[in-house]
Amino acid sequence: MWWKEPVTKLKGVGPKKAADLLAVDVRTIGDLLEYFPRQEAYLDYSQLKKIRELATDGSSQIFKAEIYSVKEAYSPKVRNYTNVTVRDETGYATLFMFGASRYKAKKLFPGSTVLITGKVKPGRTTCTITDAFIQPLPDDGGEGGLGIIPTYPLSGALTQNNLRKWIKTALEMAEKELPESLPAKIVRNMSLPDRLSALKDIHFPSSWENLRKARKRFIFEELFMLQWGLLYYRRLHQDARSGIKHGVDGELLKKIIKALPFELTPQQKKAFQEISLDMQDVKPMHRILQGDVGSGKTVISALALAKAVENGYQSCIMAPTEILAAQHYETLVQYLEPFGIRIGLLVGGMRAKAKRKLLENMELGLVDVVIGTHALLEDNVKFAKLSLVVTDEQHRFGVEQRAKLMNKSENTPDNLIMTATPIPRTLALTVYGDLDVSLMKGRPPGRKSVQTLCYTEERRKDVYAGLVRQVAQGRQAYVVCPLIEQSDNLEARSAENVYEELKATYLKNIPVALLHGRMKGAEKEAIMSAFASGEIKVLVSTTVIEVGVNVPNATLMVIENAERFGLAQLHQLRGRVGRGDLQSYCVLMAGTDAPESLARLQVLHDSEDGFYLAEEDLRLRGSGQLFGLRQHGLPDLKVADIIRDTETVVKARVMAQELLAEDPEQKQTEELLNLQFGDRFRMIFNV
Numbered sequence: 001m002w003w004k005e006p007v008t009k010l011k012g013v014g015p016k017k018a019a020d021l022l023a024v025d026v027r028t029i030g031d032l033l034e035y036f037p038r039q040e041a042y043l044d045y046s047q048l049k050k051i052r053e054l055a056t057d058g059s060s061q062i063f064k065a066e067i068y069s070v071k072e073a074y075s076p077k078v079r080n081y082t083n084v085t086v087r088d089e090t091g092y093a094t095l096f097m098f099g100a101s102r103y104k105a106k107k108l109f110p111g112s113t114v115l116i117t118g119k120v121k122p123g124r125t126t127c128t129i130t131d132a133f134i135q136p137l138p139d140d141g142g143e144g145g146l147g148i149i150p151t152y153p154l155s156g157a158l159t160q161n162n163l164r165k166w167i168k169t170a171l172e173m174a175e176k177e178l179p180e181s182l183p184a185k186i187v188r189n190m191s192l193p194d195r196l197s198a199l200k201d202i203h204f205p206s207s208w209e210n211l212r213k214a215r216k217r218f219i220f221e222e223l224f225m226l227q228w229g230l231l232y233y234r235r236l237h238q239d240a241r242s243g244i245k246h247g248v249d250g251e252l253l254k255k256i257i258k259a260l261p262f263e264l265t266p267q268q269k270k271a272f273q274e275i276s277l278d279m280q281d282v283k284p285m286h287r288i289l290q291g292d293v294g295s296g297k298t299v300i301s302a303l304a305l306a307k308a309v310e311n312g313y314q315s316c317i318m319a320p321t322e323i324l325a326a327q328h329y330e331t332l333v334q335y336l337e338p339f340g341i342r343i344g345l346l347v348g349g350m351r352a353k354a355k356r357k358l359l360e361n362m363e364l365g366l367v368d369v370v371i372g373t374h375a376l377l378e379d380n381v382k383f384a385k386l387s388l389v390v391t392d393e394q395h396r397f398g399v400e401q402r403a404k405l406m407n408k409s410e411n412t413p414d415n416l417i418m419t420a421t422p423i424p425r426t427l428a429l430t431v432y433g434d435l436d437v438s439l440m441k442g443r444p445p446g447r448k449s450v451q452t453l454c455y456t457e458e459r460r461k462d463v464y465a466g467l468v469r470q471v472a473q474g475r476q477a478y479v480v481c482p483l484i485e486q487s488d489n490l491e492a493r494s495a496e497n498v499y500e501e502l503k504a505t506y507l508k509n510i511p512v513a514l515l516h517g518r519m520k521g522a523e524k525e526a527i528m529s530a531f532a533s534g535e536i537k538v539l540v541s542t543t544v545i546e547v548g549v550n551v552p553n554a555t556l557m558v559i560e561n562a563e564r565f566g567l568a569q570l571h572q573l574r575g576r577v578g579r580g581d582l583q584s585y586c587v588l589m590a591g592t593d594a595p596e597s598l599a600r601l602q603v604l605h606d607s608e609d610g611f612y613l614a615e616e617d618l619r620l621r622g623s624g625q626l627f628g629l630r631q632h633g634l635p636d637l638k639v640a641d642i643i644r645d646t647e648t649v650v651k652a653r654v655m656a657q658e659l660l661a662e663d664p665e666q667k668q669t670e671e672l673l674n675l676q677f678g679d680r681f682r683m684i685f686n687v
Ligand code: ADP
Pocket: 262, 263, 264, 265, 268, 291, 292, 293, 294, 295, 296, 297, 298, 299, 420, 444, 445, 548, 550, 579
């Protein structure tokens, strides 16, 4: 199978070029065929220019000219190269040819007319062309037969010429043998071009219309395969064991809800009802609870955990950090322990003796609810009768890790995921396939909105004065920096520097602490709890405090070099304040006055809606690169864009569902999925 062969099998691809290809994830000849050209950068022969019309801005352009001279040249830096001078009736241009393309250049003879694509820059007397691609005019003398020329994203020393040549060779191989990657029925129903035509047309389009069709096919293919794989493997995975049926809410739950220090909001009530109904079904729950920061998810998870206990089972909740686990523990103790529910905290840094005792109790069923970190995943962690697994902030965990926890029970436990990173609906569909979603928008009543300010460097003094003022009023504050320590090549403020600076100046007599991810767990823990108890007034940190931390007395969040963070992340950070009933502030310090950076921060100033910000973040970060997929072990999307292609996502999902429903045997499924994804899905779903 030629498509599985390494790229080095191609003529002209040595170890160096192979390494450059590897940097863009191209390993095999098959990968190369799926290394698609940049979307808006095809070169169009209908836009042939005269030499004098060429824009000398380094962009890739195309023109027709006559060869004037071909000369060997030498410079100490690039050694031997070839100078090709070409002309038309408007002027001259010089082409610099290096390496292998020199041999081609030597065969050119003066007087012949050629088509040239390359990057155009101003030269001393003529304009100069680098990365030139020279093509003879077709026999009929016209340009019509040449098609449209692709432009590829480059890496390392790769050139457009390299990629065009290698991909042409690969397409010739495909001409002889190429498996279809979509089920025949789908290709037919959707009137898509077959794979070979589509590959040919996306690289070297025979017309603009065919390029459009080819792109449409690959967009659909990408989204369809993802949905199909997710649905198929999830089903394989979950059919193995049956789920657990919980009873309707009983006395215990009623008492717990009644004793809460507040009334549940309608959004919270609805979310819990959805969860409750899922738990009462024998089909295992797969639900994600999405709620903006501060929307009150924790109490909902507490109720779900209690429901498992009310039914005689155990439940657990996994948090991404020890700080968060400890915080959940405190909350759950407060809500649940008064009703006789036994609660345990399992973290990595525990004393061996305490840990042994807890593990023993879990296995004997003497603990009802366990809060833990990754420590929960260890093999020696066993439950007597686990019926509910809650994961908080699950984007920090791989799907494999979650599967590991789910396997700690004889039957499939119910699965609830809580996330404060609002995931746009389209992304939720893409990444999670058939996950059900409970949504809590807005915040509980009585919570003030956070006032967001955006300043550049010249206001630093005022910001620090504000910091001192908040502390003088008995409040607390965070200062978040993008780096731990100063680095030479990055112009951003580091937590260490800011900490030293503040301690020596504005915060001389004020307890301030430094917190970052490189500290030991116990050390972080100690600082966090000193901050939570109000002993420490100002916390200078990196983004380790991003998720979940709840200190209602903190009213000011200063973010240094805010331009370096994504909108969603800034929103998360902002969510650390405004957690009590005091007016809170978030100051975004911009380390630049570039208009696009400031415009981006303005979006944050204007909105406190995490869902809107997440969509906006995706849009601003450009298509294709979506967060989430990688963390889930899935490939990033190459041509599809889940914001732009929402309708296709939905269509692909419906078609994948239909296909699976029609033919549960799915003989062909694994074969096709394997071709596309290798064993990625098997690894994700543990099957
Ligand atoms: P998150 O969704 O970010 O995890 P939390 O569960 O930490 O939010 O809740 C944020 C704060 O709101 C907590 O201090 C919590 O006690 C409070 N809270 C939660 N639900 C309500 C409610 N219905 N009414 C008033 N306050 C609430």
